Amino acid sequence: MACLSLSTKKKLHAALNVLIVYLRTIFVACATSCFYSWYRFQKRLRSPSPSQTVIRVYKQLEYLHGLISESDVTCIAELQMDRRSFRRLCQVLVTRGQLRATRNVSIQEMDFWQTPEPIHENSTDPKWKWFKNCLGALDGTPVKVHVPECDKPKYITRKNEIATNVLGVCTPDMQFIYVLPGWEGSAHDGRVLRDAVTRRNGLKVLNGCYYLVDGGFTNGKGFLAPYRRTRYHLNEWRDGYRPTIPAEFFNMKHSSARNVIVRCFGLLKMRWGILRSPSFYDIRTHRRIISVCCMLHNFIRREMVVNPMEAEANGQFQDGNSDVNNYITTVESSDEWTA
Known part of the structure; x- marks a missing residue:
């Protein structure tokens, strides 16, 4: 080595470096190939035959x-x-x-979704004949969900549960017209309704028609709420108590008809256990599950003549192309229902 000239030593040193690089490349390729083969082998062991x-x-x-x-x-x-x-x-x-x-x-x-039809002038239904041109009833209900830790404060309800506020709209025969899941549990029902009405494919309310709502919503065009500070809930009319003033009579009939959405939600949660407790699905997937459960609810209502679960729920839960200008697009106070 001492007899070699300086230029020869540099060439040998460069050749050794190139050889080392080649050896490292070959080693990495062999190691990668061995690891991939081992991974495929383990995967085959875990997967069923x-x-x-x-x-x-x-x-x-x-x-x-x-x-x-x-x-x-x-x-x-x-x-x-x-x-x-x-x-x-x-x-x-x-x-x-x-x-x-x-x-x-x-x-x-x-x-799967039901198309609403207004109550006719000659309706003889004891609950709905008082509400001509009414399309049905709507309300919100909490459905427990799993959300990331950082989002939990927004989903806490008044009952201190982690849930999404689901807006449901149904017909007098307990079929869902429209459902909007996904809002945080802390969101007010009126805020959710405003979002539903202003969405491109949201809730459509024809002018001249309306839905029955409870006192938590705005009493205005398209949405008829009961008299405030007046006896209202069905359990307040038991034990033979009769209305003494027109406002109480109206509230009694209003509560009896609007209770259809309460029974609708009750039957929905009785039928599908995944809506009674939080699942491991993320909130986006759970929103879709809620919508599908409502669609299946409608399908079962139409196809099954006799439903044993519905009879149980009735006794337990009593408490396309159109003219856009012909629909109600805002939720606000008005004199629509002022006598």
Whole structure:
């Protein structure tokens, strides 16, 4: 080495450096390849074998077949609908919703939401004949959710629960017209309603028509609230008490009709347990779950002639293209209902 000239030593040193770089590159490539092979091997160990997958799918199909072929009692207990309704739902999802064996499902929601119809002048319904041109009733209800720690203060309700404030609008026959989930539990019902009315695809209220609301909402055009500081709730009319002034009579009839939304929410939560307690889903997914539960509620109401759960709820919970200028687009006080 001592006999080598300086230029030769520099060339050898440069060649050694290049060789070291090549060796390092080869080592990294080999290590990466070994790690990837080990990862694929471990993944195959954790994933079920094709035979296990076939067995699992077969058991699921066998269980589902048992539900829809054994009896309506079993099917209602597990799926909340009878066998005929479940087959009808599958048919709708395949033909209208384009349901396929993919992860993304497209469903035309217009097949599930109910279109409101005003109460006619010649209506004989004992609860609704007093409210001509009324479309139904609306109210808000809390649904418990899981939210990030930083967002919890916004979702705390008056009952100190972490929940989202869900606005629900229903017809006199207890079918949902419109649902707006996602607002924080601390949001006032009136604020949620204003958001629903001003949205592009929000709640539509025809001029001349209205919804029944409770005292927490604004009494104005399109929304009829009861008299304030006057006996109102249904439990206040029990034990034979009768109204003594016109305002009390109006509130009694108003409360009896508006109670449909209370029963609607009660039946919804009785039917779907995921709405009674917070799930592990994020708030965005939970909003979609709430909407789907309401759509399925409407579907079951239309398809099932006899619903045992509905009878229980009735006894428990009593407490497209259009002219935009023909709809109410604001929520504000007015003299609409002033005598």
